Amino acid sequence: MREIKVYCPKCRWVPRPSDLWMCVPTCRRLWHTFDTCGVCPRCGKNWEDTQCHACQQFSPHIDWYHESGGNAAEQSAAAGKEAVAPATGAG
Numbered sequence: 001m002r003e004i005k006v007y008c009p010k011c012r013w014v015p016r017p018s019d020l021w022m023c024v025p026t027c028r029r030l031w032h033t034f035d036t037c038g039v040c041p042r043c044g045k046n047w048e049d050t051q052c053h054a055c056q057q058f059s060p061h062i063d064w065y066h067e068s069g070g071n072a073a074e075q076s077a078a079a080g081k082e083a084v085a086p087a088t089g090a091g
């Protein structure tokens with residue numbers, strides 16, 4: 001079973017459950033953004049970028065999730081599968 005670790009992709013700062021983000025400028029709701037995958041629980045805004053509290057840099061929210069366990073060098077290529085019916089040359 002793979003484990004997902006959450007930390008800043010730029011400085012590796014690990015957010016704690018007590019760290020909060022604010023939905024600005026209109027909603028101003030404070031919440032832990034990793035509880036909702038970057039979605040404001042009040043207005044429903046999807047925050048694609050998340051600011052780091054340590055280095056103050058914005059990074060795409062998905063970049064904060066890192067898989068741990070297993071070899072880093074071992075990557076499975078899941079892309080490139082085609083579901084095309086074979087064209088049989090009839091005639």
Ligand SMILES: [Zn+2]
Pocket residue numbers: 008009010011012013052053054055056057
């Ligand atoms: Zn950072």
Ligand SMILES: [Zn+2]
Pocket residue numbers: 023027028029040041042043044045
């Ligand atoms: Zn909001």
